[in-house]
Amino acid sequence: MRIINSVQNPLIKDILKLQDKSRERRKKGFFIIEGQRELSLALKGGYKIESVLIEPSVFSIEQVSQFNISSKNIIEVSKDVYQKIAYRDSTEGIIAIVKTKNFDLESLHFNHESPLVLVLEGIEKPGNIGAMLRTADAANLDAVFIADPKTDMFNPNIIRSSVGCLFTNQIVVGSSEEICSFLQEKQINIYSATLQNSNEYHKNDYTLPTALVVGTEATGLTEIWRNNATQNINIPMQGEIDSMNVSVAAAILTFEAKRQREFK
Known part of the structure; x- marks a missing residue:
């Protein structure tokens, strides 16, 4: 399992861009989900998960198992990194990079x-x-x-x-x-x-x-x-x-x- 401790990591920078810019979401074909309930509903709705980032003091690796996500797609991040990418004021310790869908x-x-x-x-x-x-x-x-x-x-x-x-x-x-x-x-x-x-x-x-x-x-x-x-x-x-x-x-x-x- 990968571990990210720096806010300068390229993946962390990409996540911030996906959060902030619709152009980036359209270009890359990915978006960000934060929170356990939201991720559960996305999986139920047929969305494909690219990666899951967890802050282990808040959301443990054992808890991730409920989502049936491969360990190779799970990334552990430090508290400082998670606070950088967390969109909400209160957080649940889990963020996912998810493939967009066409609404045609x-x-x-x-x-x-x-x-x-x-x-x-x-x-x-x-x-x-x-x-x-x-x-x-x-x-x-x-x-x-x-x-x-x-x-x-x-x-x-x-x-x-x-x-x-x-x-x-x-x-x-x-x-x-x-x-x-x-x-x-x-x-x-x-x-x-x-x-x-x-x-x-x-x-x-x-x-x-x-x-x-x-x-x-x-x-x-x-x-x-x-x-x-x-x-x-x-x-x-x-x-x-x-x-x-x-x-x-x-x-x-x-x-x-x-x-x-x-x-x-």
Whole structure:
């Protein structure tokens, strides 16, 4: 088993680049996972582990055995090195270098005749994306579509805020045009959250194949989603403001659809 004691080690420098730069993640085809739960969910989701780094005073070599990872892929690092590469303030002593996946339409399959999916258009904040992936996992949605993304899905803030739900959801990344056309081809009703020409969200039937579409809080959805919707929908506001956090709105819409489906 390799041992790394220097923060100047080339592998440590590579890990820092993978954490900080989406360009580096795309170029190398790897990203970083930190934490036992997240690593477990990634393995369950079929992700391939390149290397695992442990700080043995926090996470022992015996604990690594639960992941069925070859000893040649396990690296022991000193406390100083681990603190250098740890992304979280509190840590679990284990970090992995993991192969990225393609989130393309060709890999998508629905397990239900009447799928329920969530579409996120142009969401900028990784924390919001992570929160909505948690909602999607909690509701056991059939898929999450990321339309016109502003960040790559392996951003460490998405992984952290999703508490590993990046790995538990079926995800597709593409342009709004591609995703909208796909949904129409599959005869999935599109319900776009927007104020224009909309009715109240609870007045629609979501028991049929349904896509719930949300956009940025600043600019909302683009015309393609407003103009091609089966119905535009809104969440009535009773206070002084006319919008709410997009992840909260997505959760409200999602669980209204699940309520209508009797949480099936």
